[in-house]
Amino acid sequence: MKLLRILCLVFLFLPGMNAFSxxxxxxxxxxxxxxxxxxxxxxxxxxxxxxxxxxxxxxxxxxxxxxxxxxxxxxxxxxxxxxxxxxxxxxxxxxxxxxxxxxxxxxxxxxxxxxxxxxxxxxxxxxxxxxxxxxxxxxxxxxxxxxxxxxxxxxxxxxxxxxxxxxxxxxxxxxxxxxxxxxxxxxxxxxxxxxxxxxxxDKQLESVRKAWYLYHRKGLDDMVDNIARGRNNIVESVSLLEEAHKAKPMSVLYNIFATTKLDEMGKIMSKTSESEKQELGRRLIKIFPTESDKIDKLKRAK
Known part of the structure; x- marks a missing residue:
């Protein structure tokens, strides 16, 4: 798995190690x-x-x-x-x-x-x-x-x-x-x-990048072992987006997040309660006001 990359840094300076690709x-x-x-x-x-x-x-x-x-x-x-x-x-x-x-x-x-x-x-x-x-x-x-x-x-x-x-x-x-x-x-x-x-x-937008880590490493990667925990972390990543949005409401990073993740979030939330979907949709529309179609689809996901 790609997480091994972090460990590989330890070996970069060992003699004879040349396993780069x-x-x-x-x-x-x-x-x-x-x-x-x-x-x-x-x-x-x-x-x-x-x-x-x-x-x-x-x-x-x-x-x-x-x-x-x-x-x-x-x-x-x-x-x-x-x-x-x-x-x-x-x-x-x-x-x-x-x-x-x-x-x-x-x-x-x-x-x-x-x-x-x-x-x-x-x-x-x-x-x-x-x-x-x-x-x-x-x-x-x-x-x-x-x-x-x-x-x-x-x-x-x-x-x-x-x-x-x-x-x-x-x-x-x-x-x-x-x-x-x-x-x-x-x-x-x-x-x-x-x-x-x-x-x-931009330091003010680091929360968007931290949300990216929480969404993927603690969210998607964890869902195989624990669906509820992974899904909860994905929902929690929205809190970090909200934090960045308060500091800087306009950024290309929100466009990229919306393009890559909103449809996927709809599929992930399809098995949650109606109240959870509605609440998440309410939070997302404040961050992504031009993405009402995708967010409405998330709220209706089955």
């Missing part, structure tokens, strides 16, 4: 439908380079067994070609996490980035160098690698993803110096990369 089991899809007729080989090469980068790069210093690699998907929808080799795109990123002692995979990260622009030359090699960012597409992809790692590690230990949230902030700082790179601007959007990075590094 890459962290991601990533799929990459490039959709060119909006561009019309294109050179398919050009984008096959881009897809291959991104696949190799994601799956063959060591992103952390923690040991992952092959079965522990994080399943994730990066889908690039190319929207327009403005000049030779210049594109606008939408990037959709998803990741899942296994629940302990079960075959169930819970959504870990779902994000739609509508503001990616980049240059790509089929004959140029994409290489990741955090000290010298050369591609907005590559910087954006790696930014979301660290977002996935933040959410994954947070789900196994309280605020365990902090080193990777810090990496996100460093990428933002470097990318902001690049002229014409979109998606990194401060305060331009509540949902861009800058906003996500700042939220995951």
């Amino acid at each position: 890459q962290e991601l089991n990533a799929k990459v899809t490039i959709n060119t439908q909006s561009l019309g007729p294109v050179d398919k080989e050009q984008f096959d090469e881009l897809q291959k380079q991104l696949f190799d980068l994601l799956n063959n790069t060591r992103w952390t210093h923690t040991s992952f067994a092959p079965a522990e690699r994080i399943d994730c998907n990066f889908t690039i929808n190319l929207l327009s070609k403005k000049e030779p080799n210049k594109y606008t795109a939408e990037l959709n990123v998803t990741a899942t996490r296994p629940v302990f002692n079960s075959s169930y995979m819970t959504p870990l990260f779902i994000f739609r980035d509508r503001d990616v622009n980049f240059e790509y030359d089929q004959f140029a090699r994409l290489e990741w160098n955090p000290q010298n960012l050369e591609s907005n597409l590559l910087a954006s992809i790696v930014f979301y690698v660290y977002a996935i790692l933040t959410y994954d590690f947070d789900s196994f230990s309280e605020l365990g993803g902090s080193p990777y949230a810090s990496e996100m902030r460093q990428i933002v700082a470097a990318a902001q110096s690049k002229q014409d790179w979109q998606g990194w601007e401060a305060y331009k959007s509540d949902l861009n990369r800058y906003a996500l990075s700042e939220a995951l590094n």
Whole structure:
């Protein structure tokens, strides 16, 4: 189980210990439908380079067994070609996490980035160098690698993803110096990369990340052994969301929680009493006022 990662840190400096494996089991899809007729080989090469980068790069210093690699998907929808080799795109990123002692995979990260622009030359090699960012597409992809790692590690230990949230902030700082790179601007959007990075590094929003740990490690992972205890911890995680919401009622972190967890919470609460569902729904609608459909479905779950 992934909890072994914590123990593996103890052995990192022992002689002869070299049991590292890459962290991601990533799929990459490039959709060119909006561009019309294109050179398919050009984008096959881009897809291959991104696949190799994601799956063959060591992103952390923690040991992952092959079965522990994080399943994730990066889908690039190319929207327009403005000049030779210049594109606008939408990037959709998803990741899942296994629940302990079960075959169930819970959504870990779902994000739609509508503001990616980049240059790509089929004959140029994409290489990741955090000290010298050369591609907005590559910087954006790696930014979301660290977002996935933040959410994954947070789900196994309280605020365990902090080193990777810090990496996100460093990428933002470097990318902001690049002229014409979109998606990194401060305060331009509540949902861009800058906003996500700042939220995951914000002390006032740490309760959201602590709720993530309680929901997953003490909630979902515990339900196999004790359904009631696990479910109670999931309900208790809402108290931490309420705490953060009082301090900062607007944040991209609430959007991500709603997208990944509200439907799942409806299934988890389906066997509880009507009064419990109604009370939880009353609390959730204050945090997620635009998610009335999902919350009404939770309250009616059977």
